[in-house]
Amino acid sequence: MSLTHPPFARLVAGALGALVLAGCSAPAPRAERAAQLETQLAALRDANAAGEFVRAADEAERLLAQIDRSDALGARAALDVALEAGEAHARLAVSAPFLREPDADGVWQVSPIAHRMAMARYYALARSLSRRAEVRDDQERLAEALRGADLKEFAFHAQLGLEPSCRAFIQRASELHDPRRAAELFQRMPLAGLRPWLYAELFEHQRSRDERAAFRFAVMAIDEAPSASGFGAARVAQLERWIASESSLEFHCPKCDLAVNPGLRACPNDRTPNVEFVGRKRL
Amino acid sequence: MKLPVSLLSLAALALAGACRSTAGAPGALVAAPFPAIAAENLDGDVAVEARHYTDHKRAFGVDLPREARVLPVALKLGLAPGSTRSLRFDPARAALRLYLPDGTVVASKPASTIVTQFKRANERIVASALDARVLAPWSAAREANVYFDLGEAGELFVKRGEISRRVGEEVRTFGLEQALIGFELEVDGAPRSVFVGLAPTNGARYP
Ligand SMILES: [Zn+2]
Numbered sequence: 404m405s406l407t408h409p410p411f412a413r414l415v416a417g418a419l420g421a422l423v424l425a426g427c428s429a430p431a432p433r434a435e436r437a438a439q440l441e442t443q444l445a446a447l448r449d450a451n452a453a454g455e456f457v458r459a460a461d462e463a464e465r466l467l468a469q470i471d472r473s474d475a476l477g478a479r480a481a482l483d484v485a486l487e488a489g490e491a492h493a494r495l496a497v498s499a500p501f502l503r504e505p506d507a508d509g510v511w512q513v514s515p516i517a518h519r520m521a522m523a524r525y526y527a528l529a530r531s532l533s534r535r536a537e538v539r540d541d542q543e544r545l546a547e548a549l550r551g552a553d554l555k556e557f558a559f560h561a562q563l564g565l566e567p568s569c570r571a572f573i574q575r576a577s578e579l580h581d582p583r584r585a586a587e588l589f590q591r592m593p594l595a596g597l598r599p600w601l602y603a604e605l606f607e608h609q610r611s612r613d614e615r616a617a618f619r620f621a622v623m624a625i626d627e628a629p630s631a632s633g634f635g636a637a638r639v640a641q642l643e644r645w646i647a648s649e650s651s652l653e654f655h656c657p658k659c660d661l662a663v664n665p666g667l668r669a670c671p672n673d674r675t676p677n678v679e680f681v682g683r684k685r686l
Numbered sequence: 687m688k689l690p691v692s693l694l695s696l697a698a699l700a701l702a703g704a705c706r707s708t709a710g711a712p713g714a715l716v717a718a719p720f721p722a723i724a725a726e727n728l729d730g731d732v733a734v735e736a737r738h739y740t741d742h743k744r745a746f747g748v749d750l751p752r753e754a755r756v757l758p759v760a761l762k763l764g765l766a767p768g769s770t771r772s773l774r775f776d777p778a779r780a781a782l783r784l785y786l787p788d789g790t791v792v793a794s795k796p797a798s799t800i801v802t803q804f805k806r807a808n809e810r811i812v813a814s815a816l817d818a819r820v821l822a823p824w825s826a827a828r829e830a831n832v833y834f835d836l837g838e839a840g841e842l843f844v845k846r847g848e849i850s851r852r853v854g855e856e857v858r859t860f861g862l863e864q865a866l867i868g869f870e871l872e873v874d875g876a877p878r879s880v881f882v883g884l885a886p887t888n889g890a891r892y893p
Pocket of ligand 1: 656657658659660661670671672673674675
């Protein structure tokens with residue numbers, strides 16, 4: 404079993420150093436402490452923005468060991484750091500994973516899933532700190548960041564086929580039941596490569612409830628499929644099959660009434676996108 | 687479609703499971719936890735449950751994390767109701783793995799290679815192991831064990847439903863209910879990955 408991850412060893416050493424320093428210094432006045440935390444957070448954000456995700460993950464762990472979270476200022480700083488740490492692992496999962504898992508031959512291969520587990524752990528920490536964290540004039544930005552964390556975790560569970568937790572999340576996130584609102588939301592968020600999984604999971608939720616909504620989610624999943632590695636041809640074929648024959652509705656172009664061809668992206672007569680087609684009972 | 691900004695921010699709060707707090711810091715948001723990974727899953731043709739019996743000593747006669755450096759997990763694995771596919775599980779090709787929340791991954795250990803000082807325990811480890819099989823329908827499925835390799839003493843510890851990992855001077859402890867299990871099987875001959883959470887619980891019995 405290989406459990407040795409050099410970055411963790413480095414980060415523990417860093418965390419210890421920071422703890423020693425923190426223990427030796429007198430408490431800083433609030434304004435000074437706020438400025439110091441802001442500087443540290445800015446450096447962390449810069450590392451993520453520069454694509455230095457390993458450094459960002461290490462630095463975040465070091466800061467989390469160092470920050471005093473007992474007051475609202477510290478809780479907010481730790482919350483922001485946890486969100487950045489989650490982002491670093493989300494990006495490592497797709498760009499340069501270093502955590503490892505065994506394959507069927509017992510060979511340890513890089514593991515995007517292990518990074519997403521780490522991502523989820525940091526997002527859970529951020530949520531748990533939200534109750535005590537200070538919110539300044541950036542409530543919308545913070546809410547948006549927490550929402551992004553939820554959607555990334557939702558996509559992670561959807562990719563793994565973890566149905567109970569996906570179902571529980573969708574049930575409480577009523578905004579996601581409406582295809583237009585969900586699409587508007589997903590397009591605004593940095594969810595590259597994840598949208599087909601989100602749409603496909605929402606399709607599964609709606610197929611037995613609202614087939615018109617399910618159709619739109621299915622079409623959007625198919626449209627976005629090329630952007631996501633791992634969202635395979637078999638999954639696309641399953642969605643296309645539902646549109647073409649399994650739904651109790653058939654979908655037609657609102658302009659020329661041509662029946663939908665799920666293998667195309669739009670009506671061949673007038674270029675109306677499939678997502679705008681309308682459903683009616685099959686004859 | 688564009689929504690007014692105020693509506694967007696309301697949606698943001700609702701979707702993050704967030705609302706204004708009365709109990710938290712002034713002006714705080716309260717974000718609801720993301721739903722936990724369930725220890726049961728029904729994913730297409732596969733139905734699966736995973737338990738770690740904290741009282742497994744009743745069935746094996748020994749505490750396996752301590753005596754054999756393995757974590758026993760009882761898997762119940764079957765064909766989902768309504769499925770007509772053929773599902774085949776082979777522990778030698780399953781790449782069983784236990785993901786911990788910090789990104790640590792623990793591999794499984796073949797039952798035949800696990801040794802304690804007690805002959806009867808060794809026999810039970812093998813006799814109750816999940817072996818190669820074509821999966822039965824869920825209604826006929828029974829629990830059988832897989833074992834995760836805790837490696838050399840000093841790095842991973844399991845106690846009362848929690849797993850701890852030592853990293854230098856730091857010890858990280860997680861409830862096993864936060865872990866994720868993954869493995870491979872074949873559905874009509876095609877490879878398929880399956881995932882499920884893990885429930886630490888009482889109620890061990892020797893099958
Ligand atoms: Zn048309």
